[in-house]
Amino acid sequence: xxxxxxxxxxxxxxxxxxxxxxxxxxxxxxxxxxxxxxxxxxxxxxxxxxxxxxxxxxxxxxxxxxxxxxxxxxxxxxxxxxxxxxxxxxxxxxxxxxxxxxxxxxxxxxxxxxxxxxxxxxxxxxxxxxxxxxxxxxxxxxxxxxxxxxxxxxxxxxxxxxxxxxxxxxxxxxxxxxxxxxxxxxxxxxxxxxxxxxxxxxxxxxxxxxxxxxxxxxxxxxxxxxxxxxxxx
Amino acid sequence: xxxxxxxxxxxxxxxxxxxxxxxxxxxxxxxxxxxxxxxxxxxxxxxxxxxxxxxxxxxxxxxxxxxxxxxxxxxxxxxxxxxxxxxxxxxxxxxxxxxxxxxxxxxxxxxxxxxxxxxxxxxxxxxxxxxxxxxxxxxxxxxxxxxxxxxxxxxxxxxxxxxxxxxxxxxxxxxxxxxxxx
Numbered sequence: 443x444x445x446x447x448x449x450x451x452x453x454x455x456x457x458x459x460x461x462x463x464x465x466x467x468x469x470x471x472x473x474x475x476x477x478x479x480x481x482x483x484x485x486x487x488x489x490x491x492x493x494x495x496x497x498x499x500x501x502x503x504x505x506x507x508x509x510x511x512x513x514x515x516x517x518x519x520x521x522x523x524x525x526x527x528x529x530x531x532x533x534x535x536x537x538x539x540x541x542x543x544x545x546x547x548x549x550x551x552x553x554x555x556x557x558x559x560x561x562x563x564x565x566x567x568x569x570x571x572x573x574x575x576x577x578x579x580x581x582x583x584x585x586x587x588x589x590x591x592x593x594x595x596x597x598x599x600x601x602x603x604x605x606x607x608x609x610x611x612x613x614x615x616x617x618x619x620x621x622x623x624x625x626x627x628x629x630x631x632x633x634x635x636x637x638x639x640x641x642x643x644x645x646x647x648x649x650x651x652x653x654x655x656x657x658x659x660x661x662x663x664x665x666x667x668x669x670x671x672x673x674x675x
Numbered sequence: 676x677x678x679x680x681x682x683x684x685x686x687x688x689x690x691x692x693x694x695x696x697x698x699x700x701x702x703x704x705x706x707x708x709x710x711x712x713x714x715x716x717x718x719x720x721x722x723x724x725x726x727x728x729x730x731x732x733x734x735x736x737x738x739x740x741x742x743x744x745x746x747x748x749x750x751x752x753x754x755x756x757x758x759x760x761x762x763x764x765x766x767x768x769x770x771x772x773x774x775x776x777x778x779x780x781x782x783x784x785x786x787x788x789x790x791x792x793x794x795x796x797x798x799x800x801x802x803x804x805x806x807x808x809x810x811x812x813x814x815x816x817x818x819x820x821x822x823x824x825x826x827x828x829x830x831x832x833x834x835x836x837x838x839x840x841x842x843x844x845x846x847x848x849x850x851x852x853x854x855x856x857x
Binding site for chain 1: 815
């Protein structure tokens with residue numbers, strides 16, 4: 443019985459439907475035992491709100507993107523995709539010796555050569571070891587995604603691809619913030635990255651009316667957030 | 676909301692990392708809070724939260740949608756990782772590591788007092804039994820109802836009420852003991 447009364451009082455107090463006094467008055471025979479338990483429950487309710495840092499959330503978000511292409515993570519599920527990525531990488535090497543490599547580099551989402559371009563990017567990322575270089579590589583990916591978005595907006599019936607490419611743009615921007623090394627004061631790298639992000643903001647603004655307001659706002663906010671992270675670094 | 680969640684889970688189970696990222700965005704704060712209040716340090720909470728989502732990504736292909744919420748599956752992974760963590764570590768707690776959201780940083784004196792009280796309570800939570808910790812965190816820190824917690828933990832509501840009662844009594848006793856010593 444006590445457990446039911448306690449649960450009822452806890453629920454009512456948590457949802458502001460009753461006070462401790464109300465509960466104790468309703469169940470005077472249990473008041474001595476209830477009072478300290480309800481005080482403890484309120485203390486628990488008042489514990490400070492704990493949230494993960496923005497930097498951690500971004501870092502893990504980037505990790506998720508990496509897991510999807512990583513052979514050790516989720517091996518079975520990703521086997522076809524990873525095999526394709528490998529195949530794409532091999533094709534890039536072959537195509538790199540021919541004029542076709544340059545052709546793939548100019549390809550847009552939805553085109554047959556586009557997966558080769560993305561495969562080459564994965565290879566480039568895997569071969570980049572230090573944080574500074576990684577931040578620059580992610581920045582280059584972000585610039586590419588933005589250029590692709592601009593090109594796609596000039597094509598008919600490309601709304602879905604534009605939206606997808608803008609999402610990938612934001613992921614690349616977030617990855618820049620995560621990869622940039624932490625420093626106590628601005629460095630040539632953080633200045634360079636901030637300048638490049640500022641230029642991207644200008645480019646994004648030029649897409650007004652060509653992409654949805656929501657996508658544009660989310661992308662501008664993503665850039666702002668990463669600029670903040672770079673500033674705080 | 677549930678349909679939307681189900682669609683994300685279905686896509687993630689097919690290997691769609693963007694859908695999984697959507698699930699991550701939806702649950703990361705809850706899982707982090709759950710882990711944080713059980714291990715007591717930011718560093719370990721971040722490490723374990725990251726592991727929870729890696730483990731979820733590795734296993735989501737075998738996930739089957741049931742009456743139990745998807746969150747229950749994530750909490751189960753988090754719970755198992757916390758248990759593994761305590762097999763090899765002892766809980767470490769420090770006032771300095773208690774993170775506050777920006778809006779809580781109002782007055783320094785208030786914050787110091789809040790840190791002190793909260794730290795004592797947080798330490799006490801880590802001394803509860805495993806099931807009691809789960810109930811306290813899910814109820815008072817995550818805001819789930821008794822019935823929801825019962826579904827998540829695969830127990831009936833009566834068992835959750837009993838755990839809640841014993842947990843609150845144990846916490847009250849620990850805190851009273853600390854105050855008497857002070």
